[in-house]
Amino acid sequence: MTADFIGIDFGTSNCAVAAWVNNEPTLIAVDENSDNPFKIRSAIYLAHNQTGSVSSNAKANEQTLNDMLSSGEILFGEQGFNAFLLTPDEGRYVNSPKNFLGAKIPKRLLDNFETLVVRFLSYLKQCAEKQLNLTINKAVIARPVNYHSTMGELGNQQAEALMLRAATKAGFSQVEFIHEPLAAAYHFEQKIKQPTKSMIVDLGGGTSDVTFCLLSEDKANNLDRDADIYATKGIRQGGIVSDKDLASGIVSPLFGRGGRTKDGRAIPNMLYFGAYAIDNMPEMSDFYAPARAKAIKDYIAASTDPVPLTRLQSVQQGRLTHQMMHAIELAKIDLSDKPQAELSLTFIEQALEVNIQRDQVLLTMNNWLEKMFIMIDETIEEAQENPEIIYLTGGMGLSPLVQQALATRYPEVKITVADAFSSVVLGALLKAKRLYA
Ligand SMILES: Nc1ncnc2c1ncn2[C@@H]1O[C@H](COP(=O)(O)OP(=O)(O)OP(=O)(O)O)[C@@H](O)[C@H]1O
Ligand SMILES: [Mg+2]
Secondary structure, eight states, X not given: OEEEEEEEEEOSSEEEEEEEETTEEEEOOOOTTSXXXXXXXXXXXXXXXXXXXXXXXXXXXXXXXXXXXXXXXXXXXXXXXXHHHHOGGGEEEEEOGGGGTTOOOOHHHHHHXXXXXXXXXXXXXXXXXXXXXXXXXXXXXXXXXSOSOSSTHHHHHHHHHHHHHHHHHTTOSEXXXXXXXXHHHHHHHTTOOXXXXXXXXXXXXXXXXXXXXXXXXXXXXXXXXXXXXEEEEEESOSHHHHHHHHIIIIIGGGXXXXXXXXXXXXXXXXXXXXXXXXXXXXXXXXHHSHHHHHHHHHHHHHBSSHHHHHHHHXXXXXXXXXXXXXXXXXXXXXXXXXXXEEEEOTTTSTTOEEEEEHHHHHHHHHHHHHHHHHHHHHHHHHHTSOOSEEEEESGGGGOHHHHHHHHHXXXXXXXXXXXXXXXXXHHHHHHHHHHHO
């Protein structure tokens, strides 16, 4: 028998869906164009209406996101990302909508994001319904402990309320939420034989979350687990921040940072501000603004070594930020399996390739890692207990640099790395089963 509820992991980098089929948790195929069809890139491409004779660039300026949402074609995941790379001017690309749900932005803009989320959740729901041949109307959606926001708890409330409205509009009649690391905890609990003080560390693209709790076989089916949760915390930094730090550390010098003008002035850091900001629309808009184009042009004329600055100009003129950050992310992922990797930036300049060593990445990760350690230490302090095991999940947990850093910091604690892309969604499904079955 198949149940009419699903678990949803609405992630910054990837989304996933799971359902209960024949008494078994089952992942839903959500992206047939992905290497792993059970996760879909959190990316949306809205194609412009192909009517009239105006050029596509003019159309880009004319059509608001809202118009496109109501009338244009929408592509999700790999298909959306690839369409954007092929025809960046023919539509609008939104990467990681989750990053903007808690943002302090005008209501009109927030409403557009809500519509985007409605469309994305509808797509995920349809994937499940098609695969299961059943109408799905109940869901547990995993959420970060802290959404990206400058408004603290207000930002969390705004984001969760938006998700709830969007899920309702997408056709879900019953919706509950669960903190992402707690969802992962429920999943790991399925394998627990004796009560274990467990620290679940979920390192995603947008946030790094932990929950410290007592997992046990006896309570694994209970709905209310508050008494077993010692502490839960989350920081608004994850893989994307570490990719941006990698870009600043390794790519910026190729773009002329650290150089000088002919009259001895330093090339200012502000020239690069926003160049890597795939998670911050205002900063990225700043980078693409005419004022920055002029500043880059002026410094090219004034620099002792203009070639690196013309690369930055290519990124600006070609709006190549997303493509560049994707290349950097791929190099970082490559470095999880190899001690060195090639970062190919040939779309910026023919033959522009850089060899990156794993150790160089560690240097750029230190900032984020230190914040994560502080969060774990505070969690332990609040709990007044020591963990017996660390369960490491989320994509960034696959990095041997992260695993090694955790092992060095907590030498007495056993570390298990598992189910990087499925633990959260499978745990959300377990909560859905406890609620709705
Ligand atoms: N093999 C790997 N080695 C290192 N990093 C990786 C690897 N695979 C994926 N990542 C990184 O993991 C991050 C994505 O992880 P994940 O899919 O768990 O995030 P998410 O759930 O979408 O985000 P969040 O939970 O923060 O909303 C990205 O930054 C990606 O670059
Ligand atoms: Mg996640």
